[in-house]
Amino acid sequence: MNAAQLRNMVVTALMDKTDAQSRVYSPRDWSTRSEDYPCILVQTPFDHKKSLGRNVPQFHTITTVRVTGRIEEFDNETDYGAERAELALEALREQIERAVINSYELTRVVQQYAEIRSQIDIDASGESHMAQLLMDIDIEYYQGPEDFYPIEPHPLDGIDVTIAMPEHTPEPHISINLE
Template sequence: MDSIEVRNLAVIALKDNTDAEDRVYSPRDWPTRSDLFPLILIQTHSDDKKGIDRNVPKFNTTTTLRITARVEEFDGESNEDGAMNAEVKLEELQEQILKSLINSYELTRRIEKYSSVSSRVDIDSSGEGHIGQLLMLVSVEYFQGPDDFYPVISDDRKEVDMTLVIPDGTTQPKVKINFEG
């Protein structure tokens, strides 16, 4: 398990499980067009490893996903409710995202816990419509051990030169180590 796998499992969990439908992108350029809204963008925000053993690669790893959802809403004919509608849509997406992640069997079974979730909603009314953006930081914790870091790539050994010191009168051992083919 690593941060790439966490991100990919989150993408799978969100596709077709939110109002964004299949418009869940990772990796992707951050600029987006309103004709794609609503959409969700996912990236690995941070990856922190805390060692738990000496001389062995064992870590409690916390990967934080940055999940950005975007919507656009326009004012109605009789009232100026575009900003309010954008905020409501983002709140709905926020719940859908959280439920989709937590209910993802594949993601939840591979991690130890959801460490934290924080969310922020921003509405920009400077254009024709009201662009709303939800920023969620979702941190998951999981164990990484030796199997997550092997095989170690190294130079091929051609031969080994060993000198054995043995007591006088003992039969000389013969050692042959063949690394070829």
């Protein structure tokens, strides 16, 4: 498994399981517009591999899956759009956590969800309240030799051996057949 496969699995886990319904995008240009909301954008900006030892490509890998949820709310006569935007993002955060953590396809291939961080931001600088949820999910999994392309060795054509002997000693006679 690698970061791209993990990202695709998270997209699949989120599809039709949140208020964003099928508006879960990855990879995609990050600009969005009113008809896209609510929507979820998924990317994997960080990938950290920690070796399990020398000579064999084995790693504990932690990939940070960044899930960005976006919504837009307008003020009306009875309440403020900012309140509805924050409540909607809090609900979206819960839906995302449940969809990812409860995904059987994900949990069967990962070691753990190491950490989940989230942040909500609401901007009222335009005519609407643009709200964004930024959630980073650190997912740990194992990567071994099977996850990397096989190393293609160069064929051994010969070996040069030089033996330095002190003066006035018999020369050693060594014969090595490589065939």
